[in-house]
Amino acid sequence: MQTHFTDSQRDEPGIRIAEEVLRKCVHCGFCTATCPTYRITGDELESPRGRIALIQDLLETGAAPTPLTVSHLDHCLSCLSCESTCPSGVSYRRLIDQARELIEEKYRRPxxxxxxxxxxxxxxxxxxxxxxxxxxxxxxxxxxxxxxxxxxxxxxxxxxVPGALPSARDAIRPGIYPAEGTEIRRVALIAGCVQGVLAPDIDAATLRLLRRHGCTVVVPAPAAGCCGALPHHLGKGTPAQAMAHRNLDAWRELVRTDSPAAVDTVLMTASGCGSHLKDYAYLLPDDGDAAELARRVKDLSQLLDELSAQTPLRVVSGISAGVTLAWQSPCSLQHGFNEKSAPIRVLQACGFDVRQPQNPHLCCGSAGTYNLLQPAFAERLGRDKADAITATGATIAVSANIGCITQLQAKLAVAGGERPTPILHLAQILDWATGGERPAALGKHEVPGKH
Ligand code: SF4
Ligand code: SF4
Structure with missing residues (x-):
């Protein structure tokens, strides 16, 4: 794609990056086929290609965005399905992130x-x-x-607003938790903010699961806080970057190669947060520790996949017998981390029959705060995803991001009628399959086999 930036505009690093991305786009339109908002509306300006043109115009003219442009860009879920589809390697996230910040700066919302x-x-x-x-x-x-x-x-x-809230006492505590048996890995488990309130059991299950499989787990003190993904996706670049700085300052000893406290892997069990941590190298380009951190960040499925390649997982016989799972891959995992197969391999290694809902690449509509800010699109996408999961006939749905789980719980309850499909986090089902207790989130749902 041709660009028309002036030399003085090119002095800004953000513009140089945007120009490089824009020049890769050849307008082929392949990305439109997998964009959730284009599938719903059929409107070119609700597609990645249309949005790229809007963003190019914003950046080149430097003009204040119009309400129409803002609405088309606000409808974007930042699901990055378009990045996975694009044959030219267009890094759409670098454009939409800049556009969101520009809107925040130049547009006065109602x-x-x-x-x-x-x-x-x-x-x-x-x-x-x-x-x-x-x-x-x-x-x-x-x-x-x-x-x-x-x-x-x-x-x-x-x-x-959930019907009941888990107790704050269920959250994992800072400390060093030794591996059961020989230590194979040292893993930093960073507790998330929203997930820590809505489902603290997910990190607790992760802690048990990792220790059982030879990981010493370091849970850092909560000196830091949110990874910054939420303000980042709202276009609030300055607070998001401040959060990234503060976190890195709190975790430096964990990621420096010469530090005795260094870990092999950094983990956040909400894949949306994990994929944002991976982006710290881009957000803090002048800080070498950010690149070290990003290099160590993995999703839980990737870590377990690597561990199971070394030693078989400690699967308890009979738990997975007759249990079919619908794997709902969060966009942050399949498009952000670019990881599509590790979770399926790990679940299959535990003996589960794994099915994928139709159109697995499509977002469920959660997308951070999207379901609160764009409820009409989110409702439609959530319903479609819940219907696709229900149609698999699976006993349990599994995902890896608290946003997707919260969004789909409500939608599955409607789609499944009298027998809605329960949804668990990957950590909960793997902990159960390898010796943990039956996940409380399963409630009274009937599960076949020895349960
Ligand atoms: S698929 Fe890639 S190159 Fe083609 S229009 Fe979409 S972003 Fe541009
Ligand atoms: S990020 Fe998702 S919603 Fe946004 S343009 Fe790309 S595919 Fe469409």
């Missing part, structure tokens, strides 16, 4: 939109406040539901 975005960027990374907000939300649910009749966004907020 007051409610501005307030909601600011609230989400502030609230979600702060566990204590987030928990307090969910408790308050439960008390005021009738009011929220009433207000939800007049606003899709308030309705989405009301539906996000």
């Amino acid at each position: 007051r409610f939109d501005r307030g909601l975005r600011a609230l989400l960027a502030w609230l979600l990374p702060q566990q204590a406040w987030f928990r307090a907000a969910l408790v308050a939300g439960r008390w005021s649910r009738p009011l929220l539901c009433f207000a939800g009749r007049f606003s899709l966004r308030i309705d989405a907020l009301a539906r996000m």
Whole structure:
């Protein structure tokens, strides 16, 4: 694609990167076939190719974005399905991220939109406040539901409030947890913010699972905090970068090769957060430790896949017998990490029959805060995904990102009627299959075999 940046524009590193990406795009349109919003609307400006043209115009002219441009770019899920499809290697994320920051800087959103975005960027990374907000939300649910009749966004907020909250005492504590038996790996397990409130059992299951398979697990003190993915996707580049800096300062000793505390692997069990950590090398280009960190970041499925190649997983006989799983791959894992096969291999290594829902490349509509900000698209995508999972006839659905799990729990309850498919995190099912207790999230769901 031809570009028309001036020499002074090219002095900005962001513009130089954008120009390089734009020049790779040959307008072939292959990406439109796998873009969720284009599939729904059939509108070119709701496709990656159309959005790339809008972003190019924004960057070249430097003009303030129009409401129409903002709405087309806001509808983008940042699912990166287009990146996986593009034959020319267009790194779309480098364009949409810049566009989001530019919109944040130059466009004055309506007051409610501005307030909601600011609230989400502030609230979600702060566990204590987030928990307090969910408790308050439960008390005021009738009011929220009433207000939800007049606003899709308030309705989405009301539906996000869970019926019951796990205790904060279930969260993993900072410390060093030795491997059971011989140590094969040292792994830093970074606790997430939203997941730590909604499902602390996921990290607890991960801790048990890793120790059982020869990993010494280091849980760093929560000196740092949110990985920064949430503000980053809201276009709030400065706070997101400050979070990345603060985290790296807290974790330097874990990733420096000459440090006695160094770990082999850095893990976050929400794949959205893990894939953002992998991007620290890009976000903090002048900090060598950021590249070291990114090199060590893995998804849980990748780590378990490597471990199982060395020594078979300690599978408990009978748990997986007759159990079929629907593997719902989060976009952050299949497109962000570019990892499509490791989770399936690991689940199969435990003896499960694994099925994939139709159109596995399509987003479930969760996408960070997308389901709260774009509830109409999110609702449609969530319903389609839940229908596809239900159609597999699987006993249990499995995913690897708290956002997808939360979004799909509600949708599966509708799609499955009287027998909805329960959904678990990969860590929970693998912990169970290798000696952990039956996941509490399965509740009273009937599962075939010795249970
Ligand atoms: S597939 Fe790649 S090269 Fe083709 S239009 Fe989409 S982004 Fe451009
Ligand atoms: S990131 Fe996803 S929603 Fe956005 S343009 Fe690419 S495929 Fe479409």
